[in-house]
Amino acid sequence: MKHIRNFCIIAHIDHGKSTLADRLLEHTKTISSRDMQAQVLDDMDLEREKGITIKSHAIQIDHIHKGEKYTLNLIDTPGHVDFSYEVSRALAACEGALLLVDASQGIQAQTISNLYLALENDLEIIPVINKIDMEGAMIPEVTDQIVDLIGCKPEDIIHASGKSGIGIDDILEAIIDRIPAPKGDEEAPLQALIFDSVFNSFRGIIVYFRVLNGTIHKNDKIKFVHTGKEYGADEVGILKLTPTPKQEVRAGDVGYIITGIKNAKEVKVGDTITTVANPTQEIVKGFEDVKPMVFAGIFPVSTDDFEELRDCMEKLQLNDASLSFEPETSQALGFGFRCGFLGMLHMEIIQERLEREFNQTVITTVPNVSFYAYTTREPDKKIIVNNPTQMPDPSRLDRVEEPFIRAQIITLPEYIGNIMSLCLNKRGMLINQNYLSTTRVELIFELPLAEIVFDFYDKLKSNTRGYASFDYQPLDYRESDITKMDILLNGDKVDALSALIHRSRAQDFGRKLCAKLKELLPTQQFVIAIQAALGAKIVARETISAMRKDVTAKCYGGDISRKRKLLEKQKEGKKRMRQIGNVEVPQEAFLAVLKLDE
Numbered sequence: 072m073k074h075i076r077n078f079c080i081i082a083h084i085d086h087g088k089s090t091l092a093d094r095l096l097e098h099t100k101t102i103s104s105r106d107m108q109a110q111v112l113d114d115m116d117l118e119r120e121k122g123i124t125i126k127s128h129a130i131q132i133d134h135i136h137k138g139e140k141y142t143l144n145l146i147d148t149p150g151h152v153d154f155s156y157e158v159s160r161a162l163a164a165c166e167g168a169l170l171l172v173d174a175s176q177g178i179q180a181q182t183i184s185n186l187y188l189a190l191e192n193d194l195e196i197i198p199v200i201n202k203i204d205m206e207g208a209m210i211p212e213v214t215d216q217i218v219d220l221i222g223c224k225p226e227d228i229i230h231a232s233g234k235s236g237i238g239i240d241d242i243l244e245a246i247i248d249r250i251p252a253p254k255g256d257e258e259a260p261l262q263a264l265i266f267d268s269v270f271n272s273f274r275g276i277i278v279y280f281r282v283l284n285g286t287i288h289k290n291d292k293i294k295f296v297h298t299g300k301e302y303g304a305d306e307v308g309i310l311k312l313t314p315t316p317k318q319e320v321r322a323g324d325v326g327y328i329i330t331g332i333k334n335a336k337e338v339k340v341g342d343t344i345t346t347v348a349n350p351t352q353e354i355v356k357g358f359e360d361v362k363p364m365v366f367a368g369i370f371p372v373s374t375d376d377f378e379e380l381r382d383c384m385e386k387l388q389l390n391d392a393s394l395s396f397e398p399e400t401s402q403a404l405g406f407g408f409r410c411g412f413l414g415m416l417h418m419e420i421i422q423e424r425l426e427r428e429f430n431q432t433v434i435t436t437v438p439n440v441s442f443y444a445y446t447t448r449e450p451d452k453k454i455i456v457n458n459p460t461q462m463p464d465p466s467r468l469d470r471v472e473e474p475f476i477r478a479q480i481i482t483l484p485e486y487i488g489n490i491m492s493l494c495l496n497k498r499g500m501l502i503n504q505n506y507l508s509t510t511r512v513e514l515i516f517e518l519p520l521a522e523i524v525f526d527f528y529d530k531l532k533s534n535t536r537g538y539a540s541f542d543y544q545p546l547d548y549r550e551s552d553i554t555k556m557d558i559l560l561n562g563d564k565v566d567a568l569s570a571l572i573h574r575s576r577a578q579d580f581g582r583k584l585c586a587k588l589k590e591l592l593p594t595q596q597f598v599i600a601i602q603a604a605l606g607a608k609i610v611a612r613e614t615i616s617a618m619r620k621d622v623t624a625k626c627y628g629g630d631i632s633r634k635r636k637l638l639e640k641q642k643e644g645k646k647r648m649r650q651i652g653n654v655e656v657p658q659e660a661f662l663a664v665l666k667l668d669e
């Protein structure tokens with residue numbers, strides 16, 4: 072165990088984690104140059120296409136240092152704020168973290184939040200200034216920022232470039248010298264923490280764990296403490312580039328196990344594995360349950376596929392413990408699921424994974440945050456509203472509360488004005504303004520979550536020409552004037568298009584939404600009236616006149632790749648469309664809220 076080091080790489084998004092991981096793997100010959108490809112750990116197609124890490128990835132590196140052989144378990148983690156739950160789980164399996172800071176960008180919002188997560192887990196931090204090969208590298212400035220932030224000495228900071236390979240030896244040496252070896256007793260009863268799992272169509276369910284105490288052997292009879300279920304350890308092993316079977320995995324190490332688990336629900340991330348013969352008395356402290364930030368419905372395009380969709384969602388949940396869902400019925404869309412996501416990017420990824428990995432064609436409905444509502448009859452009883460249809464009728468409604476967040480924005484002083492007007496426009500309040508140096512300022516705002524989940528990040532970027540980073544934490548619930556906006560097509564209310572909105576915005580929102588729907592709904596052989604209503608009051612109206620129908624020309628508004636995708640989908644025989652009354656509604660229309668023009 073003296074020769075094991077478990078570490079992860081944490082950083083703000085795009086500061087170069089995956090590229091640095093590639094260099095570490097290459098340098099230690101974990102991957103031969105023949106197998107090497109850029110961002111080798113990002114093995115999902117989606118990760119490669121988007122150039123972002125979505126999942127944490129574990130891999131074992133063998134490394135000889137001063138004549139002794141070491142085993143280094145590396146866990147690469149995502150940088151985007153939507154995936155910080157992945158990061159916190161990865162941290163629990165490590166004793167140390169490389170904290171990368173891009174030399175041209177300096178410390179950004181997620182550098183700080185990920186650092187705090189690492190410190191909460193008592194990890195040894197190795198600060199690294201990365202991308203020093205870049206022309207815009209500001210090494211002295213970034214050094215000062217890091218020294219200020221973590222209170223280390225300038226000489227503790229390693230200078231590196233994942234691109235050109237500078238500093239890789241120094242990093243390997245620091246991992247071995249500075250990160251403590253794992254503690255634990257190989258002879259004690261088995262205690263292994265499940266930190267991830269995945270459904271593999273050939274092998275079944277693969278569970279990833281970190282052994283804290285004891286040893287897990289092939290063919291051991293094991294038990295999951297939380298569920299109480301017992302299994303045979305058909306295969307145990309370690310995580311090389313591909314899973315590599317072993318006779319045993321000992322305390323301190325990271326590994327995988329394959330058992331005959333059939334039901335995805337039996338595996339819970341954060342659960343403890345022990346043996347039936349010599350069970351541990353202690354449960355490892357698991358992970359906090361994730362709190363979803365955004366809710367939306369996911370419906371099969373054809374109602375017959377509901378059970379199949381449920382099965383796929385359960386399998387996907389194995390690999391993404393932050394996804395939550397429960398059955399929902401919509402008048403317009405039939406049976407589906409109300410799902411909780413960590414953010415909009417997460418929602419998009421889930422939809423894409425369902426389509427790519429599980430071959431499902433789904434419709435996603437208007438996302439909203441979770442509100443609390445109270446009725447006049449029972450003013451103390453909180454009703455959780457994750458779906459506009461759960462909002463009590465206005466005549467019974469006492470009050471509504473909405474979630475607020477604390478946002479931290481780091482930017483250049485010249486953009487303070489733009490950011491102030493953006494945040495005030497989003498019903499935000501400035502709480503603090505703090506100069507980190509003469510060229511960098513940190514702004515703290517309190518904002519309603521509903522105002523930031525959809526397009527805030529994009530707006531922030533465009534208002535600051537990219538010179539702002541952003542992170543947020545949930546704060547509390549505050550009373551607010553939230554109202555339900557209904558959409559009617561030819562006089563029929565379409566529940567899947569309803570939205571919850573602050574009253575001050577409602578009129579304007581209704582008008583824009585009707586205009587957008589007019590663009591997105593295909594013209595049909597009859598007139599379609601689109602109306603927005605607050606209670607019984609119609610606040611906006613648009614009309615689509617009758618015309619001969621041309622599905623692709625109208626509903627995808629000229630976006631070629633979307634159009635091609637639609638055509639492909641149609642070839643497969645399933646359109647992402649729903650017939651509501653006599654109106655055909657394409658997927659895009661359900662998400663029209665996200666595309667409203669300012």
Ligand SMILES: Nc1nc2c(ncn2[C@@H]2O[C@H](COP(=O)(O)OP(=O)(O)OP(=O)(O)O)[C@@H](O)[C@H]2O)c(=O)[nH]1
Nearest residue numbers: 084085086087088089090123124150202232233234
């Ligand atoms: N010049 C230079 N560019 C780099 C270096 N390391 C990474 N990059 C570039 O920076 C971008 C982001 O790198 P990634 O390794 O994908 O960053 P990441 O932190 O893993 O991103 P996420 O996982 O999505 O958070 C890519 O375009 C890389 O080519 C470096 O050392 N020097």
